[in-house]
Amino acid sequence: MARIGVFVCHCGENISATVDVKKVAEAASRIPGVAHSVEYKYMCSDPGQQMIRNAIREKNLTGVVVAACSPRMHEPTFRRACAEAGLNPFLCEMANIREHCSWVHEKSEATTHKAFDIVRTLVAKVKRNKALLPIKVPVTKTALVLGGGIAGIQASLDIANSGHKVILVEKEPSIGGHMSQLSETFPTLDCSQCILTPRMVEVAQHPNITLHSYSELESMDGFIGNFKVRIRKKARSLDEKLCTGCGLCVQKCPSKKISSEFDAGLGLRPAIYVPFPQAVPNKPVIDREHCTYYRTGKCRLCEKICPTQAIRFDQEDEIIEADIGAVVVATGFDIKHGDFFPEYGYGKYKDVIDGLQFERLASASGPTLGEIRRPSDGQVPQTVVFVACAGSRDPAKGIEYCSKICCMYTAKHAMLYKHKVHHGKPFVFYMDIRAGGKMYEEFVRRAMEEDGVQYIRSRVSRIYERGGKLVVKGADTLLGSRPLEIEADLVVLATAGVAQAGAEQLAQRLHVSFDAHKFYAEAHPKLRPVETNTAGIFLAGACQAPKDIPESVAQASGAAAKVAILFSQSELVREPLIAVVDRQAPPLYSSCVGCFLCQPSCPYQAIEKEEIRDRDGQLIKTIAKVNPGLCQGCGTCVALCRTKSIDIQGFSHEQVYAEVLALLNRGEDNV
Amino acid sequence: MSDFNPKIVAFVCNWCTYAGADLTGTSRMKYSPQVSIIRFPCTGRIDFMLLLKAFASGADGIIVSGCHPNDCHYSSGNFHARRRWIVFRSLLDFLGIDVRRVRFSWVSAAEGAKWAQLVNETAEQIRLLGPFKRYHQLRGLGVE
The missing domain is CATH 3.50.50.60 (FAD/NAD(P)-binding domain)
Structure with missing residues (x-):
């Protein structure tokens, strides 16, 4: 006879606020096979776990149901507590009456009733749980x-x-x-x-x-x-072992006008290229889409001039x-590009750029060698507008979250611009300034106070061109939403960070x-x-x-x-929740008939063939066998098996059918 | 029909829908209490005979839900479930079960709101269909 212990948790008030935990514990005590049923404020706390350990020892429990939070949260905690008291950890189950009950329903009798239904279901399951031993597997280091x-x-x-x-x-x-x-x-x-x-x-x-x-x-x-x-x-199209990274091919390549990914589209690179001078490994790669040889079948200049004959056009x-x-x-991550901001003219006006492009303009290794020059005509911009939250925190754009880095890099951009163009006028349009981090707030303050960056609390409604200037329209929300326009030479959008x-x-x-x-x-x-x-x-x-x-x-x-x-x-120790094929005494040996329909269904190739032979070596039958090292316990083979010869430990036929019956109050254990 | 409280059993996988339903809880979204969840490692584990057993035992409606296609924790279990569902669905009519009583869906671990919506929609649907009594008369005949 099973001796199950039921432990109902209040979770502070998280469960007890909507579920009558006393009633649940009391009703659980009447389920046949339940030998012990209590409730407590925090089951996961040390005294709570001690209650479980003591009950296992004193009442000689054969199974434990903890009615508390999700097993995804605390199943390991309670299984460990059971193991410490000498009960096989796989004889412990959790009834999820928090995430699946108390938190999602109003306080009512129906909620308490549902909590009890869940407990009863898990009691029915745990009665059929078997003591399992963990599987040990080696680790590739x-x-x-x-x-x-x-x-x-x-x-x-x-x-x-x-x-x-x-x-x-x-x-x-x-x-x-x-x-x-x-x-x-x-x-x-x-x-x-x-x-x-x-x-x-x-x-x-x-x-x-x-x-x-x-x-x-x-x-x-x-x-x-x-x-x-x-x-x-x-294929890099070159032999990395032979290439010395001398860079001759990069210098001589005739197709030089390819937009550089590294310079965020602001610079050019040849078809055979190293992304940037400090690249690791410092070996070029041929961009087959743009290389003259791959396009027309002619050229092979790099092959001819390479001092070590490292070029391999046929490399695969x-x-x-x-x-x-x-x-x-x-x-x-990546940042939002392209036609995401039609209202800001991003992609339409050359001088509306994103944060990454500004980084390249400000970088000493960038296309302008660190001078802030706008992409359209190479002039030094006199007025620059930085737009924070371009796409971020904007449910209308489908991005509700804060991209987190933009407030800080926008302040940095404005500062760098001011350091390079002393008479320039930087404006920042922002929603809120989020500068949480060591020395971050001080940094933003410095941009405002020492470098004179003008911060305007406004979102930008539109950016358009007028007389060679980019007109940025907004409304200063700190001055009674007074509409305002700024004529800028360059606009930098702090576009949202995306996956x-x-x-x-x-x-x-x-x-x-x-x-x-x-x-x-x-x-x-x-x-x-x-x-x-x-x-x-x-x-x-x-x-x-x-x-x-x-x-x-x-x-x-x-x-x-x-x-x-x-x-x-x-x-490593792995949970033994894996599939097993039925084995039994002769003359049947196994209910498996060897159809091997399970074999192709297994995503892990864990099902092997096993030959059963008698003592003379005569083949009796060939049946399926699950390799415990490979099986991950999905159970697809279990549902598929025509003769119900494969079962999965922890979610066995017996267990799940008992759960369904108990849930619907139709099992032999119903109250 | 206002006093009819349907019994709905949800068969869900551990990795997506169970976690999604957990998220519904942690986000404190409310839904109809008539549904109870039974956890499986994967929808691929769900033997559709269980659905019949549930109907025979008094369930009025059933939800089967797992990971979205291509997102299965075990890579292909949900495809097996989908295939099984397609065959099973065509059998329901023969068995005298209204196909609307079974809801097959995908709810990921990030879709707490979708889970609440799925439950509420299913509960509403089953309320409209009324109790499933067809198999009750078979009880005691050893058929169930």
């Missing part, structure tokens, strides 16, 4: 870092310095990411490249780091500690396979979830900010949400620490 921006660089260096191997994959020809494009960084105004490029070189030289630039993740299989990845190394993409134990996703274009496809390859804006979802917004819901995959930087450099670096180090923790164990 190599990390894959996706993205070579500052977050990926930091994560790679930290993991590599803790003594583990790292494979760093960057889709662009060079690592560096957005940070390498920046001129100077807030709030210290130190030059971005000066602090970044030494790190890039460190990555290239680190004995524990293998860098695959101009590469992308093709596919990933497996599970925590045992991922198998395929990396597509795109290469697939590299690797075994990986953990993944850090640091694929970064990378391929974020969704990558998420699907990695099986990680993302939010409504395609930013990757962390496992818990407060307590597990660097983990994803997929074990062994961690997040760093702006792929999770817009972030500035210090935050990205901090999160990258956090993710690296998580990887190091994982790699500090020689084997």
